[in-house]
Amino acid sequence: MAESSRADNRVLLLKLGVIACVMFAFAWALIPLYRVICEVTGINQLVKADAPAAVASDPAVTAAPVRLRFDATVQAGLPWQVRPLVGQMAAPRGEFVRVDYEITNASNREVTGQAVPRYLPAAAGNYVKKLECFCFRQQVFKPGETRRFPVVFVIDRAMPAEIGEITLAYSVFDVPGQGTP
Amino acid sequence: MAISTTAGHAPHAHGKPTGLWRWLAATNHKDIGSMYLWFSFTMFLSGGVMALCIRAELFQPGLQFFQPELFNQLTTLHGLVMVFGAIMPAFTGLANWLLPLMIGAPDMAFARMNNWSFWLLPPAAALLLISFFVPGGAAAAGWTLYAPLATQMGMGMDLTIFAIHILGVSSIMGSINIIVTILNLRAPGMTMMKMPMFAWASLITAYLIIAVMPVLAGVVTMVLTDRHFGTHFFNAAGGGDPVMYQHIFWFFGHPEVYIMALPAFGIVSHIIPTFSRKPLFGYTSMVYATSSIAVLSFMVWAHHMFTTGMPATAQLFFMYATMLIAVPTGVKVFNWIGTMWQGSMSFETPMLFAVGFVCLFTIGGLSGVTLSVAAVDIQLQDTYYVVAHFHYVLVAGALFSLFAAIYYWFPKMTGKMYSEPLGKFHFWWSMIWFNVTFFPMHFLGLAGMPRRIPDYALQFTDFNRIASIGAFCFGLGQLIFLYNMLRSIRHGQAAPHKPWEGAETLEWQIPTPAPYHSFVEAPHVEAGDNGVIHSMTGGAHH
Incomplete structure (x- = not known):
């Protein structure tokens, strides 16, 4: 060559x-x-706060109240108990809704967790405007600590009328490498 | 036709090395090509045994032979071994053997790198296979190794990740060799737009490999650091996202599909013209169709992810982009049919496999178009319909084309003829049992049977039994192929110089079997479309 x-x-x-x-x-x-x-x-953008102004507040659009269900699942490795104080409720569109979640660290060590919300049906996700949620940041819990968190949100009036029921389900994850062993 | 086998020795001429060293230190493209082919056949048999374990378990509902953990390991390793161990190395092996002969080069451009590309494969295969015996067993997350499963498993997953790294390095080096050989070492007169289709397909495939294998290496490295070094690429708690894994994986994964399909298109574009005794119909459109399939393959990855909650606009984009791929693929299928049209056809074994390829690949392509419809895919995602679809394109597509290639070039490689009756028997046996195995899977998928499960609801029993019987017969039939090859290498009849009347490409212009050092001097050729040689001068061998 x-x-x-x-x-x-x-x-x-x-x-x-x-x-x-x-x-x-x-x-x-x-x-x-x-x-x-x-x-x-x-x-x-599930774990970011929505601005209240983003909610369409056209009173001309009215529809029946929405049936809401609340749920939470704790992923393996996180010694927490997470439960909503109310299992379900009916809420009008366009008004503030508040639901409380109680979280207990059932272990004798400091634990950090992060919640990720999920909506069923998924299409409802765009219309549930969260203003306050424990999922906006990682939460650090001392051994045995119990705390209540308010979740505040508004259901957008622009949501299609055929969505009559929304399930808000949190998955709560362990954040490894945080907290004391 | 001018064939010159020079008696005089060039200064660097040497004979065939002997013994183990010939293989360990191999730099000859024919030796390395043969090693690639034997390696991939070995991996084909090991992946096949795993497939038969899967089918044995699925013969009836309930757990008979394997616990779900081991069953998942078998499905995962079956996929990995077949994709990375059998099909990809087989095409690289064929490219090694044939490219220098087809374009008039003395060898591959980087002979020593070629040696290394091959010898990286056995350690990688060993890592995959021994992972069954480590605590926790082999990787069991499916061949796609999705996070978060992949970030949680035992050390078998680490072995798999390292194996993928090594396989990636091997295939990238092999691809660089192919590209440099094709671009720089073509004989005078063998211009790009005269090159045979197999060379074109190998060139485009090599570019795809260089573009996407590093992405796979990157994403499995992220899984590795998530597993051991506290990163959160795919961990939702740390701000990562498991769906991100799927996006990056399928950026590799979809071009990978064409990495396994384009060389098959190239092979078939040699065999059908030869046995139709007509030039390839629409050569230029074949080249452009192959290129556009390669370009489009980068824009369709999310059609594997229609159920991950994408916005409707994104689903529509990926759906239409996917359907668009059917256009160049259709061009190819119609060109093959156009080549056969009014041809003086004969049906030797390579042609049987090539025509079988066209029929069954088209079925697989059509089920692919069905799956591309987002609304339908959401129903069929992760069902046996998907399993049926990709086995039609990978077994009846890639594997059948490989069988066709081996039968077609066997005389040139070995100087012997294979047994035609056994070859035909192998074809019909494979053709029948392939369809018995995989056609019922369409029905299973439409009825809702999920893939990757060791147990199933009772109503799926009958079709699963049929599929399992078909799989065992198909698997046994491959031993006929092995027997035919081994027997013919030793005792086969001497092959005539040009065993196929219609074969016109450059590799058929040299003596049979191909001399150990072919084209030590580049020939001057006058070539037509698809590498058809009108005349050749020069080109010495020894």
Whole structure:
């Protein structure tokens, strides 16, 4: 093989190697990239507070009250008991709704947890505007501590009338590496 | 036709090395290609045994042979072994064997890197297989290794992650070799738009591998750091998101589907013209169709994720983009049919497998279009309909094309003819039992049977029995192939110089079997579309 073609091969090898490395970096860049896309488009903003002004308050749109159910699931590894004080209620659209959750740390160590809300049907998620929620930040619990958290939200009047029932279900996760063992 | 087998020795000429060293230190593209092919056949058999374990368990409802944990490990490793151990190395092996012959190059561009690409594979395969025997067993999260399952399992998952790293490095190096060989080492006269379709398909596939295997390596590394170093990429509690894993994985995963399909398209585009004794219909459109499939494959990843709660606009985008892929794929299918149209066809084993490929791949493609409809997919997600769909494109697609390729180039590789009756028997046996195995899975999926479960509701029993019987027969039939190959290598009849009347590409212009050092001097060729050689001068071998 001629020397010149050997050199050509090496240059191409280098270029292709750089492409492979850039694509490896791209995989890691996808994490912040997706985060930015979600922020810009407003997808996946479940654990952020909504501004009260964002709620459409056109009184012309009226519909029957919405049946609300509350639930909470604690994921493995988190020694917490999480329960809503009210299992279900009927709430009018466009008005503040308050429900209390009681959380107990059933272990003798300090534990940090994070709640992530989920809505059923998922389409209701865009219309439940949360103003106050324990899911907005990680919660640190001392051994044996019990606390009550108010969850305050408004159901947007713009919500389609065919959604007559919403389940608000929290999954509560252990935050490893936090708290004392 | 001019064939010159020079008697005089070039300064660097040497004979065939012997013994174990020939294989350990192999730099000859034919030796490395053969090792790739034998390796992938071994992995095909091990993945096949896992598949038969799965089908044995599913023969009747209830738990007979395996606990659910082991069953999940079997489904996971069956997928990983077949995708990364059998199909991908087999295509790389064929590319190694055939590309230099098809484009008139003396060898692959980087012979020593080629050696390393191959020898990384056995350790990676060993990591995958020994993971069954570590505490906690092998990875059991499905071949997609979804978080949060993948961030929770035992050390079998770590072994799998390392195996994927090694396999990734191997396939990236193999791909760089393929690209450099094709772009820089073509013989004079073999221009890009005259190149045979297998070379085009290998080139585009190699680019896909370089673009997406590093992404897979990246995402499994994130799983690794989530598991051991306290990061929260996919941990909701720490601000991460498990759905993010799926987005990154399928950015790799969908092009991966075409990594396993495009070389098959290339192979079939050689075999159908040969046995139809007609040039390939629409060569240029074939090249552009292959390229556009590759480009589109980067824009459809979220059709694997219709049930993750995407906004409706995103679902519509991915649905239409996915349907768009049916257009270039349809171009290819119609071109193959157009090639056969009014051809003087004969049905030797390679042609049987190629025509079988066209029929069954089209069925798999159509069930893919069905699944691309978001509203339908939400119903069918993770059911046996999906299992049926991708086995039609991977077994009847990739695997059948590989069988076709081995039968087609066997005389050139070994200098012997395989047994035609056994080959035909292998085809019909595989064709029948493949359909017996996988066709009922469509019905199971439509009726709602979920995939990746060791037990099922009673009403699914009959179709599962049929599928299990089909799977065992299909599996046994592959031993006929092994027997045919081994027997023919030793005792097969000497192959004529050109065993196929209609074969016109460059690899058929050199002696049979292919000389150990072929094209040590580049030939001058006058080529037509799809690498059809009109005349060749020069090109010495020894």
